Amino acid sequence: MEDKRIAFIGAGNMASAIIRGIISQGLFLGNQIMVSAPSQSSRDRMAADFGVKTTADNCQAAAFGRVLVLAVKPKVLDEVILQIRDALAEDTLIISIVAGKSLKTLEGAFGRPVSLVRVMPNTPAMVGEAMSALTPNGELSKENMAFAVRLFEALGRAEVVPENLMDAVTGLSGSSPAYIYMLIEAMADAGVASGLPRSQAYTFAAQAVLGSAKMVLETGFVPGQLKDQVTSPGGTTIAGLKALEEGGFRGLVMDGILAAVKKSEEMKG
Template structure:
């Protein structure tokens, strides 16, 4: 058990909260009896209690009394209404960590108190299988220990980096929305395999393992993607023929434009 994180409360018990609970328990950061979830759905509460052994409540005061770290895991459009019930119970002893997309630190401070210790986080959906890519930004009141806590919590569900808040919209466009780009590419590769004559079930298996294996190779070797690409690209071979088709279709430019478009949309939503 990590004594720097004595107790964690989740405001909201949805999928991302569940993924974090699973990762936190698997990593041994805290025990189940040190986690509490504020969740209005009785069925959802019963599931979380039986599946993970955590506590549930519907009382903001109860959650704040029981927890020193609060994870805001509600939909952004619900933030103002839900957090209004918590503002009066937060103290200087609380660290609030938001995983709500598009809600800036300034808005969180307005909702929870100007001097509160706040950290804004942008995880992505692979957190559901404990393989998230996460970035976080603390406000000026957050301490070095708060940063360490955030790093530990989100490393439990994948990998985690600290960035200035000014970069979080770009993080949203890159890794936050990134699984959508990857799934689109996966679908296209599967269809390409079918077009080439491979039965769809076999094409799906081959493509998924190829994507997974390629990412793992890049992570574990630490080699630049261009170097790894070079190792599989023989002169006059099949790979370079395929890459030429990708370049003719402006794949790089399209991907870069997609990330830029998603970044700009994140800025619009945040405004």
């Protein structure tokens, strides 16, 4: 973008993660970023951590640059859009990471055609390993869409999906870090029960999950093939797999994700 300035309305964890990523990847400098937040402590933290400009005035942030990221709670979104919609330049790229708010709802709140992309990132954005799903509205140019993808690739991986799959994305990658943390905790508990110190048990379990995920992403093998490579006849792995299958492991994981998908469908507006 010629006018390399970006503004954020909201100063929560995800806004911080995005700012950290785009600065570390050289997409923006601190002085090209403005953050609007009602809390002085939040503004001070953002300025200290990233060297960004800050304001308590949402309209000032909205008018700051050609990219605006909406990073507020869903309950205040309508109020925020009502405040800023007349302050936006016609060509502003609007990125919403507000959970559960559809493109139709967002477009209706602005009351006029706007270039808009809805994004569902997940919390591993805080360590540069996000999985983000992006879905554009009909006003978004190819250039702006490419820019939005590049912006979220600064946080990890990014994929474009149709909006009717965003609930599935929410249940799968949006909520699943919590399931993975539970898995790591359970794995570590088993390690402790077998004699490992707690701190080492967490390290062994977390690194096993990290390495296994990288194998799926980088080898081109499907998970079943990778599983079979670990599973020797009559060995320890097949004994563990048998116990997991008898406990309904696969079904429980599927049920958990589908429950999250269903809840996302119920919450959307």
